[in-house]
Amino acid sequence: MPTVLRKYGIRFHFYGSDMDEPPHVHATGHGGKAKVWLEPIRFADHAGFKATDLKRILEVVNDHDHEILEAWYEFFQHVHRK
Numbered sequence: 001m002p003t004v005l006r007k008y009g010i011r012f013h014f015y016g017s018d019m020d021e022p023p024h025v026h027a028t029g030h031g032g033k034a035k036v037w038l039e040p041i042r043f044a045d046h047a048g049f050k051a052t053d054l055k056r057i058l059e060v061v062n063d064h065d066h067e068i069l070e071a072w073y074e075f076f077q078h079v080h081r082k
Contacts, residue, residue, distance in 0.1 A: 023069055
């Protein structure tokens with residue numbers, strides 16, 4: 001499960017088993033977890049995060065959407081070849 005970036009104590013990462021789903025990133029930290037769709041950017045689900053953390057997660061994903069999408073396609077293209 002590769003980490004794409006860490007910001008505000010939150011880890012943004014993928015799970016290899018998610019390759020059959022649309023592009024998204026998982027966020028974990030501060031006792032919470034979330035799944036964020038990337039096209040368009042919105043929460044798929046979340047639990048345990050405070051409202052301020054949820055706002056930051058969306059800000060980070062919006063600020064780094066190209067980087068995250070590029071990492072998504074690179075990672076899952078590699079996983080698919082195995």
